[in-house]
Amino acid sequence: MNIQLPFQVGDTISYTKTISESDVYLFAGITGDFSQMHMNEEFMKNTPYKTRIAHGVLVFALGSTASTLIQVQARSEMPSVSYGYDRLRFTNPVFFGDTLTAHYTIIQIDEENLKSYAKVEVYNQKGELCVVAQHILKFFTVDK
Template sequence: MGRFEEIKVGDSATFTKTVSETDIVLFAGITGDLNPVHIDEGFASKTIFQKRIAHGMLSAGFISTVLGTKLPGPGTIYLSQTLSFRAPVFIGDSITARVEVIEKLPEKQRLRLKTECFNQEGKLITTGEALVMFKE
């Protein structure tokens, strides 16, 4: 993104990824979260969702991608994140993570950001707020 001084309240950036079967299996393996709602079609078919859903933290991870690669960009240190999961993510959904600067804290080069994820239909999946430290 550039220098801290160049970042403005209202600046935003996005990242989009289509969630695959492989993404869910790898995330389960990496984290150890083998909840059958994520990995067992038979189990998931009996839930409110009627099919497997992705881990909530997988879509939240896309927010981290935006922070570390786009806004503010490389060198960003993630300090905190609030999350509210509003809707499920299914295999084949294209999720767009969006971050927007809502406050600059120049004394420590920190930013407060609105964080959201939407599916391909524009439905809000995840919402929250992040605090990051930006080092150039």
């Protein structure tokens, strides 16, 4: 059975969002992560950052949005799930009010195992890389 995945190497999409204080507080409420790094402005004044920072996982989640958007862009009818992320790194802090752009680029297709691999990069408005990872999507055939 020869099944072709809906992507080609080099396919890409971007997603942009400004991170607000509300985003951080809502994320803290959902996850239960109320670290001083995210919640306590006075505490953070005494750190190298000088102000609160967004959760790394919140920033990283923008890459997941891009993953969904690239499937919409490809008009993919094949169901897929996230198979995981490799080499995830938080390379720069994200501050409240930063505008982030997540770039999602297909770097490898494994048609035998029905997987695609993508480079995920999230940059701030200054062009600084804040998050990097490799994402794996696992596709499934549909019985008709």
